[in-house]
Amino acid sequence: MPKRVRVMRMSVELPLWRALAGYRVLTMLYAIGLSAVVWDRLHRPWIAAAYYAVLVVWTLATLPRVSSAASCTRRFLAADLTVAVGGILLTPLVDAPERIASGGPTLPSIWTAGSVLAFAIKGGWRWAAVGSTAVAAANLVERGAPALDTLHNVALVWVATLAIGYVVQVARASERTLARALEIEAATRERERLARDIHDSVLQVLAMVQRRGAVIGGEAAELGRMAGEQEAALRTLVSGGLLPVSRLSEDAEAGAFVRELDEPDEEPGDGPVDLRTLLAPRVGARVSLAEPGAPVPLPAPVARELAAAVGAALDNVRGHAGPEARAWILVEDEPDAVVVTVRDDGPGIPEGRLAHAESEGRLGVAQSIRGRLRDLGGTAELISVPGQGTEVELKVPRGAPAPGGRERR
Numbered sequence: 564m565p566k567r568v569r570v571m572r573m574s575v576e577l578p579l580w581r582a583l584a585g586y587r588v589l590t591m592l593y594a595i596g597l598s599a600v601v602w603d604r605l606h607r608p609w610i611a612a613a614y615y616a617v618l619v620v621w622t623l624a625t626l627p628r629v630s631s632a633a634s635c636t637r638r639f640l641a642a643d644l645t646v647a648v649g650g651i652l653l654t655p656l657v658d659a660p661e662r663i664a665s666g667g668p669t670l671p672s673i674w675t676a677g678s679v680l681a682f683a684i685k686g687g688w689r690w691a692a693v694g695s696t697a698v699a700a701a702n703l704v705e706r707g708a709p710a711l712d713t714l715h716n717v718a719l720v721w722v723a724t725l726a727i728g729y730v731v732q733v734a735r736a737s738e739r740t741l742a743r744a745l746e747i748e749a750a751t752r753e754r755e756r757l758a759r760d761i762h763d764s765v766l767q768v769l770a771m772v773q774r775r776g777a778v779i780g781g782e783a784a785e786l787g788r789m790a791g792e793q794e795a796a797l798r799t800l801v802s803g804g805l806l807p808v809s810r811l812s813e814d815a816e817a818g819a820f821v822r823e824l825d826e827p828d829e830e831p832g833d834g835p836v837d838l839r840t841l842l843a844p845r846v847g848a849r850v851s852l853a854e855p856g857a858p859v860p861l862p863a864p865v866a867r868e869l870a871a872a873v874g875a876a877l878d879n880v881r882g883h884a885g886p887e888a889r890a891w892i893l894v895e896d897e898p899d900a901v902v903v904t905v906r907d908d909g910p911g912i913p914e915g916r917l918a919h920a921e922s923e924g925r926l927g928v929a930q931s932i933r934g935r936l937r938d939l940g941g942t943a944e945l946i947s948v949p950g951q952g953t954e955v956e957l958k959v960p961r962g963a964p965a966p967g968g969r970e971r972r
Contacts, residue, residue, distance in 0.1 A: 576632060579684050579731065584629050587677040591622045594672040604659065611657045614650055614670050621646055622674075635685050644682075644697055647675040651701040669705060679724045688728030695724045769794035773848070791848035835860035838901065841870035842892060845877060849887075854894040859901060861959070868935045869903060869959055872943065875931035876905040876955045884909025884953075898961075900941075905955045912947035932957070940964055 595615050598605070605611055621643075628639045650671035658667060669675070675698050682694035698720060769790045776787020838859040846852045861869065873892060880890045888909040895902040932955065936943040941959040 576684065576731070576735070580630055580632075580635075583677060583680055583684060584626050586680070587622050587626070587629065587674065590672065590674040590677055591618055594618070594668075594670065594674050597668055597672055598670065601662075604662075605657050606659060607657050610653060611670060614653055614657075618646065618650065618671065618674070629681060632685055635681055640678075640682055640685065640690075640694070643678045644694055647671055647678040648697055648701040651675065651698070651705050654705050655707075663706065669702070676720060676724075679720060680727060683724045683728035684731050686728070687732040688725045691724040691728035695720050788848065795846050795848050795850075834863060836863045836866040838866050838869065838894065838903075841866055842873060842894065842903070845870075845874060845892065849889045850877065850892065851890070852892045852894070855896045857896070859894060859896045861901060865939055865959060868939055869901070869957060872932045872935045872957055873903055873905055875935075876957075878931075880905075880907040880909060880953075883912070900958050900960045902959075903957045905957070906952060908952045911949040911951055912945075912953055 595618075598611055598615070602608055602611075625639065625643065628634050628636075628643075651669045654669040655663060657670060679691060679694040679698055683691035772790035773787040773794065776783040776785070776790065779787075838861050839854045842852055842854070877890055880888055884907050888907050890905060890907045893904040893906070895904070932945075933943040936957055936959065939959050941957065943958075944956045945953065946956075947953040
């Protein structure tokens with residue numbers, strides 16, 4: 564039984580939420596201890612006692628809320644900030660004016676930083692800026708006038724929470740990148756395992772059927788040709804995972820160059836399409852495809868027209884170079900254009916042959932290839948040397964207009 568690859572993911576935020584929960588409990592005890600030291604000097608200690616009762620209940624009851632980003636909702640953050648700001652604004656009613664003027668601590672003291680840190684961990688530096696600004700404004704109102712120590716504390720809270728919020732955002736982005744890399748690695752390992760198994764069994768059997776069919780001839784040769792088609796398609800599938808569901812054409816004369824996609828039930832949208840997925844079904848026993856490792860996105864109508872032009876070029880190879888000719892498709896994804904080159908090892912096109920065919924009304928190259936590329940704002944260049952094969956270069960610029968009024972093929 565194959566060994567299953569398991570991708571382990573650990574959130575970088577989990578230690579931060581745990582640290583925040585511990586910070587809230589410790590700073591709650593610290594704030595109560597500070598007031599207990601000067602309890603006999605408070606003007607209205609009963610207000611302080613009521614506030615601390617609320618603070619203790621709120622802190623302990625909301626510990627599950629600061630266990631993860633999902634449970635730390637916006638409504639909770641607003642209520643938590645209200646408790647912190649309310650405690651700051653209640654301080655002038657409880658403490659002596661001279662002690663406030665000398666920079667004495669507020670009722671919640673450094674517990675308020677926990678509220679702002681929750682903003683930072685939940686939403687990054689922008690949310691941290693909102694929470695720290697509210698706390699800063701409350702501190703200035705509580706003090707009555709801007710003072711150097713108050714401004715220093717406000718600036719410290721701002722810088723610390725903004726820095727933590729930014730670090731959290733960077734950590735989240737790094738975590739997503741790492742998780743994606745681990746998923747790709749696991750998928751690659753699984754694909755390599757499947758490729759080994761298939762190579763050791765199915766592909767070897769198909770290759771043997773192809774060789775034996777060619778030797779026996781007759782109907783066995785046709786069976787061997789179809790086995791070769793399936794072998795090439797399967798190799799493409801296990802190597803890149805690009806080949807959609809496809810079927811061989813029923814036209815026995817089509818040879819190795821005709822493969823048709825199963826038509827979707829609905830018209831495809833005009834969003835980006837990976838050109839490689841449209842060209843992969845054209846791979847066969849005598850057609851090879853070389854493509855970039857990354858997707859080649861194009862608008863759907865443009866990608867379909869370009870793939871149809873490639874199909875027309877392969878049809879010409881089949882019709883004029885013979886069933887034994889080989890063809891190669893090369894896809895190049897350049898910054899300003901996508902270039903697809905179709906080459907074959909046929910006898911080439913005699914000089915003047917294309918012009919003569921066009922004069923007789925046979926417009927395969929003129930319309931099916933050059934016409935399509937012209938509608939896309941691109942170019943189609945054909946180079947052929949007698950005895951050395953033919954090369955067709957199709958170039959479509961980025962941002963090519965979608966062909967208008969053309970029927971689907």
